[in-house]
Structures are given as structure tokens and as C-alpha cells.
Amino acid sequence: MNLPRFYCREALSPGAHLELPEPVARHAVRVLRLPPGAVMVLFDGRGGEYLAHIQRIERDRVYAELADWREIERESPLPITLVQALQAGDKMDFTIQKAVELGVRDVVPVESRRSVLRLSGERAAKRVAHWQGVAASACEQCGRNQVPLVAPLERLENWLARPAPAVLRLMLAPDAEESLADLQEPGPVQLLIGAEGGLDPQEVLAARQAGFRAVRLGPRVLRTETAGLAALAVMQALWGDFRK
DSSP states (O other), X not given: OXXXXXXXXXXXXXXXXXXXXXXXXXXXXXXXXXXXXXXXXXXXXXXXXXXXXXXXXXXXXXXXXXXXXEOOOOOOSSOEXXXXXXXXXXXXXXXXXXXXXXXXXXXXXXXXXXXXXXXXXXXXXXXXXXXXXXXHHHHHHHTOSBOOEEOOOEEHHHHHTSOOOSSEEEEEOTTOSEEGGGSOOOSSXXXXXXXXXXXXXXXXXXXXXXXXXXXXXXXXXXXXXXXXXXXHHHHHXXXXXXXX
């Protein structure tokens, strides 16, 4: 039986007694209807996890006791950063959720020229905080104990202008000469995915100048919410933990 898992932002410690954060307590009591004595798993995103049990419930307030820390990780050996152009509607939530399940290490949301969604200032900060919550919830579901970071939103052209790190940089293009299967097993990877309509020609040129290599992913043109996730799955199958 899979135990319920909850993310707690504050640092946890063995043997601690704590009041669960309000959203966690509400989900445990109102949704899962866990009784006093129920066993759960708690993690703080810094690695590893704790078995815990509910000591008492006072209306919507839940108090728990932690057991020892367990060094359990479910991270991919392939560090992948998904650089995702803003998508319209709830597509960004879906993409970030599934990317975390597929083992992505970090997510960098960027605003591209063809992004329908436009965010700035406080709206951008709130949306990034929301996406960070989506990533944490995905970790609760899939068993990861390290929560991927969702970086602050910035324009793609500004992000590309930064010094390029020593990683394999990839972007998808249906007419590319190389496929993912043609590449040798890499170290860290950065994967750039455009918004609806893809990257515009100037962005493709800037990406190439920043060290991105174009690769194809089959003969079909994939939607933005499909392309990145399909590429992540292929990379995990070729070089990551799907092949084990």
C-alpha cells in the first residue's frame, strides 16, 4: 500500500513534533480523511524523506510526529533543464507537472515572441510561485524527494544572452539532420521548447548562436505541450533511468 506523501517547505528533523502546514492538513483531513495514528511520508525537498504519524487532529489543525530520516531518492542520473516558452491556458501547469514526473531537474519559464500568454511584475511572480507548487505536488505524487526549481520568468532573448554553461543544449526541429538517437550519451542537458507556433526565426538563430543544436523527434510536428514531454521521455529512455 502506498502511503500518502506530503511536502513541507520548512526543514524537517528526526523525532520532531510539528503542526502540518494548512494546505497539507486540509488535504489530509478533508480529502484523504486520515484519522489519528495514520502513517504518512513527509519530505522537505532537500532530499530523503521521513515516516510520520498523526498524533492528533483539532478541527483542521493536524499535528504529527516524525520518525528517522530515510535516505531515499528517486532522481534521474541525467540532469535535464527544461527551458519552456510560456504556453496559453493551463498548458504550463500540465507541462511542469508531467516534466517533474519524467525526472526533469529544473524548469526555466521564458517569454518568447510567439507566446500568447504575457506576464510581468507581480502577476509573473505569483504565477511562478504557483508553478513551484505544481512541481511540489508532482513530487508528492511520483515519489521524488527533491523538488525541482522553477526559475523566475524572463524573456527568452535575455536568457540566451547569458554565458553558455558546459552542457548539451538541444531544441527540436522537424527538419533537423540529427535525431536524439544519433547523439552520444551526454552529461547535463538543456532542452528548449517553443510556445504555440514554435520559436520564430530570429529566436532559432539566437539559440544556435548560444550553442543549441537542432534535433528531430520523428516525422510529425508536435504541439508545445507534447514536444517537451516526448523529448524528455526519449532522453530518459536513451540516457536516463528509463533504460534500467
